[in-house]
Structures are given as C-alpha cells and as structure tokens.
Amino acid sequence: MRTALVYHEEMTAARLLWDDPECEIERPERLTAAVERLQQGGLEQRCLQLAAREASEAELGLVHRSDPPGATHHRGHRLGRASTQPAPVLKTELPTCLSFTTGWMGEGTVSPEYVSLLRGTQALSTEELQALSGQYDAVYFHPSTFHCARLAAGAALQLVDAVLTGTAHNGFALVRPPGHHSQRAAANGFCVFNNVAIAARYAQKQHGVCRCVGAAVGWGLRRTESGGVGCSETPCGALLCRGGLLAPRWEAQPLSGLCTPYPRILIVDWDVHHGQGIQYIFEDDPSVLYFSWHRYEHGRFWPYLRESDADAVGLGPGRGFTVNLPWNQVGMGNADYMAAFLHVLLPVAFEFDPELVLISAGFDSAIGDPEGGYHLESLSQCVCMVVKALLGDPAPPLLGPMVPQHSALESIQSVWAAQAPHWTSLWQQGSTPTLSLSTCSPERRPSAVSPGGPKGKAAEAQTSAVLSSLLDQLHLYTTPPVRTVIALTAPAAALVLPPEVLHQEGSAPPEETQAWARLHEALTQDTAFTALGKVLHLLNGILDGQVSSGIVTTPVAAPTLEVVLRQGLSHGAQRVFCVALGQLDRPPDLANDGRTLWLNIRGKEAAALSTFHVSVPLSGTTGGFLSCILALVLPLAYGFQPDLVLVALGPAHGLQDPQAALLAALLRGPAGGRVLVLVEQESTCQLVGVLARVLHGEPPPSLGPFSMASPDDLQALVHLRGQLEAQWEMLQLLLECHELVA
Template identity: 60%
Template sequence: MGTALVYHEDMTATRLLWDDPECEIECPERLTAALDGLRQRGLEERCLCLSACEASEEELGLVHSPEYIALVQKTQTLDKEELHALSKQYDAVYFHPDTFHCARLAAGAALQLVDAVLTGAVHNGLALVRPPGHHSQRAAANGFCVFNNVAIAAKHAKQKYGLQRILIVDWDVHHGQGIQYIFNDDPSVLYFSWHRYEHGSFWPFLPESDADAVGQGRGQGFTVNLPWNQVGMGNADYLAAFLHVLLPLAFEFDPELVLVSAGFDSAIGDPEGQMQATPECFAHLTQLLQVLAGGRICAVLEGGYHLESLAQSVCMMVQTLLGDPTPPLLGLMVPCQSALESIQSVQTAQAPHWTSLQQNVAPVLSSNTHSPEERSLPLLGESPTGTVAEDSLSPLLDRLCLHPAPPICTAVASTVPGAALCLPPGVLHQEGSVLREETEAWARLHKSRFQDEDLATLGKILCLLDGIMDGQIRNGIATTTALATAATLDVLIQRCLARRAQRVLCVALGQLDRPLDLADDGRILWLNIQGKEAAIRSMFHFSTPLPQTSGGFLSLILGLVLPLAYGFQPDMVLMALGPAHGLQNAQAALLAAMLRSPVGGRILAVVEEESILLLARSLAQALHGETPPSLGPFSKASPEEIQALMFLKARLEARWKLLQVAAPPP
C-alpha cells in the first residue's frame, strides 16, 4: 500500500521576528533540509505525497479550548510588538502573523496521515510539519509548540474510527508533557517518552517527567516516562530502552495504531539533546515498531535542530517505512550505567501495572558496565561543553550511505511448487542452482544424509545463499527433508565462512545439534531452542526451551534473542526449523520479522518439508516486510520459562551487555 509523505511549503512561512537565542533554532530551514534530503536520495518520489490541509477549528477543539484557539487566531492581525508581548507570556514560544495558518496545517497534516493509514490508502507515513506539537497543552503554547498535532491525531483516530488502543512513542529529546497531560487518565492511549532529564535540571524542569509519573486514575500505567539523567546516550542505550521497556509493554497493550512523535533532537550533533545516537539508529527503532498494530505507523515531526543530522535521521526513518533494509548500527552495543539505572527505575515504577514487566529478570549492574565517560568508544568529537564538533559529525554522516534495496526482496528454494506454498505477491520461487559438482563437493562430509533429490535441493539453497550474500536477494526460505536439515545447516555455515562472513548467527529450533567440528572461535553464535532445560556450553553456544506462553515467547525474543543478535552484529542469520521444532505460525513469523533488524534483512530460513506448507506463507510475508500475525491474548510466562531465562542471563550478561537490562522481579 505504500508510504505517505504529508507536507505543505506554507509551513516554512513562520520565523522569529526578534532576537531570542532560545527560540532561533526553530527555523524554516528545518523543513527544507529534511525535504531536500528526501529528494536527493530519491525517497520523496517513492512516497505518496499529500499536500497538507488546515485542521478545522472543530478538529483543533478535540484537544484545545475555544478560548485558546481564538487567541492563536488573533495573532494573524497583531503587529511585531504585540506578537512579542504575547510570546513572552509563554515558555519558549514565538508567534508570527502566519502562525495560525502554519499550526493548522501541521495539525491537519497529522490528521490526513491518520486518515490515509486507517482507510488503507497507505500502510504508514510521515507528516513533515512545523511548528511541532508535543509540548502544547489544552490552553497554552509551550516549547515552540502551538497545537498538539499528535494528541489531536490520537483523539481523531478514537472519535472517527473507534480505536480503543493507541500507542504514542515520543523519541524527541524533550519530555512531551503536553501529550502526557492530555491523556494522563486515559487507558486507551499508552504514552511512552524518553527525554533528557538530568534529575529535573533540564527543560521543562518538571517532576512529572520522572519515571514515577505513571498516569492517574484509570490511566495509571499508561504514561511511561524514561528520564535520561546524563547526556551522551547512544545507539545501545536507545535499543535497550526499546527491548526492555517499550516493546514488552507495547506487545501486552496490543495497539491498533502507533503514533510517533518523531523528534530528532535526540540524534547525534543536536545542540539541544547532546546525545550520541546515530541516524541509522532511527531506522532500527522504526523497524522494531513495524511489528505492532499491523504496521500502521503515523510519524509526525517534532524537534531536531542540527540540520544535517535531522535530514539524515528523517531519511533513515522514511526508507525503513518504505521497506528498505536497515543499515548496520555503529559502535559497541554496551548500554551505559546511567541508562541502565534509568531503565530499571521505569521498570520498577511500571511493574505493578504490566504483567510483561513482572515476569522479567532484574538486571545486574556489573562493575564493568560503562558510564558515558568510560565508554570503550569515545564520544565523537565532543567539546568540553558536551556538544559534538561539526568537523566530526559530517564524516560520520557521510558513512551512513543509504544502501539500495536488493532487486529481489524474498525468494524461496523448495521442491514444493510455488502454487502449493501460497506465496504472497513479489516472492520469487528460486529456480537457479549451483553446479552439480560444486554441490557434491560441499555435501561430501555429509554424504549419508543427502539423497539425490536432496542434492538437487541443496544446489538451489546454495544458489539462494549466494544471492543473499551478494546483495541480489534480501532474504529467503529453503526446504529440506528432515534427514538432511542438520547437514544442510552445517553446509550453509561453512559456505558463509568460506565467503568471508565475519559473524553468522544460527537460531536452530528443534532437534538440531551444533556440528561437533565447528570451531568455537566467535564467528558463529549458536542458539538452540529445544528441550526442557537451558544450557550453556560456551559464550557462543547455548540452548533454551521453547516457551509455551505468549509472554514467555516474547521474553525470549525481546530479552534474549534480539539483545544477543544486536550485540553479536552478524553478517548473516540462519534460522533453521528442524524436526520437532514446535513453532506455531505466528511465532515463526514474529521471530523471522524481529531478526530482520539486526542483520539488515539478510536471513535464510531453512524449514524441514513437513512444516513448509503450514509456515511458508507467513514466513515469506514476515521476511517480505509484512506485519506478522498476532500471538493471541497475552499470557504470563510460566515459572519454568522465567527460570530458564534467568539462568541464561545471569551467565551470559558478562559477555553480552544488552542482556543486563531487565525488569525487577514482582
């Protein structure tokens, strides 16, 4: 269905008319820089471009008082001195004769985007707007914000479409207190915000920005504040927050729509945030959200004041919404001590309200956990004031090239006819094969496991693997006989290493043991999901039982598989479903969908033939970028499932730092 881009050039009309160092950063060039970036990279032309229309006064009234709307309307006729005097009545706000028109366009753009997504005209999209909105309150402008664009969009989605569960993800570096106030007692809106807080010493200096502000009345637990108490938070810190706080709550909440208050002042180089997250991090955050709400994501621009960083971050988000592979994340995946403390404080505050946090494992903040000052990788070009030097930012952003999508997204190598597999449109049935002699040479070590028909299939699978590693195919699915599954997986591992893959992640489900002759040298990370007990054979070889509850399965993915995958940073993922793998359709699809992010989509799923007719379509859809089906009602992990996860985390976290973050016990 595609991706919408909602914009109107009139939103560049407002600008500061007097000298005010605090407000001068909110300038028209923010929009033009972002739009120019999208155009230069060919992303705008791939979107459905919609020209924003003004929100009506009735629509503004979903959130704002009639008196406040009338006051903003009056600014159209005020002179410069009157505008300046009115602006000084609010905190960090400036008015302009075009403010009312621009602010109505900004709110209207958010409404148009919600309409386009919820009517099925598009799958997702971005409203490129100014002024921003998340600080604005019912009767007050605040922090550059006039009308609360995202809050109005949420109210509109509830009123017009009858939605009962809306998730708002606010990754702007400032707390969106306006959204929090509007939905403080509303259990139909789950509001998550991370923000620079520094124990209350950073704007907007509010105690209700801290982790213990969880909502009021029926809305308790539906406000989730994650305060960053130091600057310098980076990719690992943001990922840890998603994996150990936001996503567990979001899966339990099961939203029908995701709204993103997309502020990019939380990216590297921004003078407001002074954070270290690189633009490609926002591609990963976006893709992690795409497994929710049927992929219905509406992002609305908030802050972002370093023009180059803003433009790059917007491009990263849009290319992910369009379905392009995520680029690799830079740097070590080691959350800092301050981030772990903040995340744990959120988990402590929220655990009484969420089963998904009650079942997780308390983090161990080990002595070798880094603080921002002690990271193995220094903050890039940091000046004594904590800002990032211009001469260090540009070379970094230059490396963040937007990789072209492979010509083929997903391919299937199978002896089962494509029609029988009911593959979704756009998935190719692989016909090519490597030479018979080459196939026989690779199969020689496992000759007893391969019959003639198995060798023919292996040739197709090797050809498919080569296509993925050459960048011609993004990912694929292959079928084998039950007898040949383990041998096929071993051959694929050796082929990856021979083709100079530095790191290969193998997620093996069912009766598939790690090959005995495989060197334990850190190039292969082997996770076997089978049996009844968790076991660790090395820091790169371990196993865990397959959870039977939805809560246990989600904890396995979010609390173990993804932290390991992001920490390992593989070049290739092999996901093997062997005999007695036990995965249901929705579980297999979710696992495949979530594994796409850490590896840029380069996954080869190997499935034994008895399961392929059941799993082929959902696996292909997930690898192709479609949202996986729901796991069903959330059920709490069993004590045995929690114990297995605790056992692994306690022993692996010294090597795999993203495992250190989890919720306290109930």
C-alpha cells in the same frame, strides 16, 4: 508496502521576525531540507504523496478545550517565562463554546480563548506578536502560525484517514510546527497544537480504530543529542504504520481487569525532551498508553519537571498508562536505546496490545545534532532513514560497541520498579529493583545554553564532524537491489506472495553443490541435492550484496544448515548468528572461535554450554515466548553484531506461524536485513508465505491474547541470563539494589 507521505509547502511560511537566539533555530529550512533529501534519494517518488489539509477548529477542540470542573491544573515551568510586557489586545471576538462529553476522553469544552487567541495572531503587528510570544516558553508567533499549525494537525489527521481506510499501509507526515509540548490552552516549546494528541482523539472518535494499525507522529523542542549541551527542538515528523510488530487483535480484551470503552492507543515519544503536553492530556486515561524516553538529568534539563521522572505513572484510572524513562546522563548510545526498547517499551507494548501506535518522532537525540532536530543534515538523514523503514527497506546495522551504560541501567530499573505493579510483562524481566528517584530539585537548574551563542556554535562544529564520520560509515552499507527471494524445491500453487518477492530458479554450479554434498550422504539425494544448490546460490547472492534476505525449503534441515553455516563463514561472513528451532543440534566439530553464535530454541533444558552455544526450551505461552525473544535472543543478537543471521525451522520446531513471523521480523535488525531462513519442506505454504512477507518488510500477524509465562519458564530464563551476563553486556541489566540507592 504502500507508504503515504503528507506535506504542504505552506507550513514553511512562519518564521521568526525578530532577534531571539533561543527561537531562531526553528526555521522553515527544517522541512525544505528534509523534502530535498527525500527527493534526492528517490524516496518521495516511492511514496503516495498527499497534500496536508487544515484541521478544523472542531477537530482542534478534541484536545484544546477548557478543563472540566475539578480537573487538576498543572503547575511548574510550563506556560512560559515571565514577561514585563502586557499581552496584546486581540481584535477578534470569541466564538460560541462547543460542548461535548467523552468519558475517559475527558469532559470539557472547546477552549475558545486559546483557539481564538491563535486565530487572532494573523492580524497582529510584529511588536504585538513578540509581546504575545514572550508570555510562553520558547515560542514565537508569526501571522502565518495559525495556518501552519492547522496544517500540521491536519496532516496527522489526513495520515490517520489514509491508513485506517486502507489507502496506505503506513506513512510519514513532515509537519511544522511540532506539538508534543503543547497543552490544552498553552503553546510551549515551539509547539502550538498537540498534533499527536489530536490524532489520537480523532482516531478514537472518527474511526474507532477497529482494525490492525500502527501510527506515529513527531515533533519536539530544543535539544542536544541525548548527550550534547544546548537547547533546541526536534523535527516534526509523523508516521503511521499499519500493523507493525504490535499488530493488535480485533476483539476487545480487558487489561488487568479493566476494559476501556475506547480503542487502545500507544503513543511513543522518542524526543530528547519530555513531551509533557501529551502526558498531561492522557494521564488519567487507560485507553492511551504514553511512553517517553527523554533527557532528564535529575530534573536539570528542560522542561525541568518533577513529573518527567520514572515514578510519574499516571493518575486515577490512568495509573500505569504513563511510562517515563528518564536519562540522567548525557551521551546515551545505541546500546542504551536498544536496552530500553527490549526491556521496557516492547514488553509493555505487547502486553497493552494497542490498536493504534502513534510515534512522536523527534530526531533531536541523533548523533551530530547539537541543536535538537535543527541540524539540517542530521535531520534530513533521520527523516530518510524512517521513510526507508516504512517502505520496508532493511535498516543498516548498529555501529559501535553494544554495552549499555551504568546510568542507563539505573534508569531502566527505576522504570521497572515504578511500573511492575501495573504490568505483568515487567515482572517477567527477572528483577525486583528498588525505586531510585531523583534527589535533585528541578528548581536548581542551569541556565539554558543558547544554540546561537559561542558554546552552541562550537558544539555544532564538533558534532558536525562526528556526523560526517558516521555518514561515511553508513555510506559503506548499500541496500541490495533485491530485497527478498524465495527458493522452493516443489511448486506451491497456494503460496501468496507480494509481487516484488522473487522466485529463484537458479542454482549453484553442480561442482560446488557436489563438493558440499559430500559432507552428508543425505544431501546427495535428488530433492535434497536440488535444495542444496538453490540455498548455496541464494546465500552467495546475500553475501555478495545482491539480495537482502531469503527463504529456502529443504527436506533435510540439519545437514543443509551445517553447509550453509560453513559456506557463509568461508565466503566472507565474519560472524554468523544461527537460531535453530526444533531437533537441530550444533555440529560437534564447529569451531568455538567466536565467529558463530548458536542458539537452539526448543532445547531440552536452559543451558549455556559455552559463551557461543546456548539452549533454551520453547515456552508454551505468549508471555514466555516474548520474554525469551526480548530478554535473551535479541540481546544476544545485538551484542554479537552478526554479518548474517540464519534461522532454521527444523523437525518439531513447535512455533506457530505468528511466532515464527515475529522472530524473523525482529532478526532483520541485528545484521542489516541479511537473514536466510531454512524451512522443512513439510511446512505449510501459509508459514512460508508469512515468513516471506515479513522479510519483505510487511508486519507480522498478531500473537493473540497475552498470557503470563510459567514460573518454570521464568526461572529457566533468569538462570540462563545469569550464566551468560558476564560475557554478554546486553544481558547485564540486573544491578544490585544497593547500587541503585547509593
């Protein structure tokens, strides 16, 4: 895929000009270190490189405007710490107000006071800059701040343009300063202009977002790793993904009986700090769905806001379009975040069906970063990981035990309780929990620990060692030189594939093929024998680390699948996750030793025949299919942590092409991209083509309009999860209500 990379070296110009342990961590090296790492890894060269432009003041005014009459003025610890110094007198005149009307986008005017204030910082002395900075919380100004902030916002807009005009499929903008804490007329948390909010409004007004796109932007403020102690910020990355797993429909569809006059945009904020600035801007707007997971600790973590809790769901017509997932305990790991993805974010996102996805990509919850996006090695590694994903490279498998913490489950269920009245997809999670709100007042907060102090230095040394250990493990995982291979038993002139997808001509040695063919007489037939040789050759390439994924067509799926499964286990795979669709039964003599997890979709009934043998019917609705994948298939897959994923589309598998594509795309994650798909030879070229494209990293097509799962499907899924949750921790999300309110 064509990936844009937007950056400008002049964004490194602003720096702290006085001593301030709280602010010294926001430094130009955050960008230069990331760029150097991208260059060293050959990633910059693989991208379409674009130089950032400045956002115009009119474009800034899409968000940074005066509130309309009667608007709510937010209270609390937002605008900044108290200062005994008078604000400086600026030597600039205020421009004429530019008015505009935007409906749900809000009625207001460009805020000349705020934009002019920032423009005036270019002419201030160091003493005046320090005095002005003291009026805000965790902010410092430099004579170059205004220029850098306009470049940061402009980089996001340029990336929007590149994706929405088809110049790029997706992209990443490395920007500074960040933006998600910035409010309409107030800098906050190192954020000057709200880059992601400006990008959202720009996309709605300039482009109408009337095509399949996804997007993302990142920034933040101070942090610890969803776990450490200290304060800091996140890096400013901005990424846009055209299509993605949430590829939208072209036609407008009402949501819960409400049809918005503007294109639907999803903003995902994965910073460790709550992006209160984005929330305030869109909290009454049903055209923008804002999701944030963040460290909260019952209101005792910055920014100390009551409205960062799960029951803050938006205002007026925007109720249900703010989704906060507050972490109340430090040290959240892979299993906790994966549970949040599968049981909150993705169900709601698929139901919302956005036309654009913006991600505020803060890396301050990464392992090894005690300062929130300011540990240069951790930051640069995170940036590289995201760019690789945008380029379509398979992500390395998740490390460590996949067991969600009790506190994480409490937070997820609090979100369910707050959001279930607004989202059908959350009714289908099989739980009706009682809302558990924070009993601690945000006012009773601890003093912030400065990363520059002794405790911050000690935490940095400790977590640097953790990061080093993690990187050593990740270096053991190498990306195969060939991403996707397709092996056909007959020519397919109508098959359209990306040029990088290889057509396999070779086969396994005849003696190897003959030895395996003896297991089933059907495999000795000419076409089946040829297909078997091809699949064995491809499987060996995957297991030897030369190929990441592949597709093979075969006239006899069941015996071929059994051979592939046995060959994989004998050739070095420790755990194989097999997803069999259609009339494909588990081999009766397959050992139940924990090395194979067999899941049959389109089984006659939902049944856990053993811990490692599960059968579930195929739902006929979009909601039922998504519930099965998100609430059963993927929790099992990530909990099993396989070396290899096998997907077999057998006779009467019943999947539509978009469903098969989505399943294959999502199953790239658990095994680090090592996925082998077996397809019945009678399948269409269109199905084979779409599977090859998603395994190569392209987005799957849309599932179409969201429809609720049937009561029978939901009951079967809940019953099956109940049978399995004692053995599979990733399914253990249904806490008793008394545990939540205890």
